[in-house]
Amino acid sequence: MITEQKNITCIACPRGCRLELIPGAEGSEAQIRGYECPKGLAYGQREAVEALRILTSTVKTCSAEMPRLPVRLSEPVPLDRFREFMDLINSFLAVEDCKPGDVLVRDFGMPGVNLQATGELHYEN
């Protein structure tokens, strides 16, 4: 929950409205200003409680041809835990063939969050 006013850009559609998130008094719900539609209000409310983002990165492989494999997390995760997720990603080594969408690790750092390949990896036999 935010404790001070925050200005953010709504990313729920390409219009990119500027949202003001104003903390509520004594634990009450934050006030959201600047949204143009219900999706923007919902986005602002979520961001006021906990900022979530999809994390994309790359992992190491054993392939000389493709030393890094693009990956992403299957679900948005708290922004303030990105460092922790990056440590897990940096310690992962992709040792098997995979294609975009393949799950490399289930429950990766958090229940219900999977590490997924977004690129293709083929090892020569």
Ligand code: SF4
């Ligand atoms: S508030 Fe509504 S119209 Fe504005 S960017 Fe968000 S989703 Fe789009």
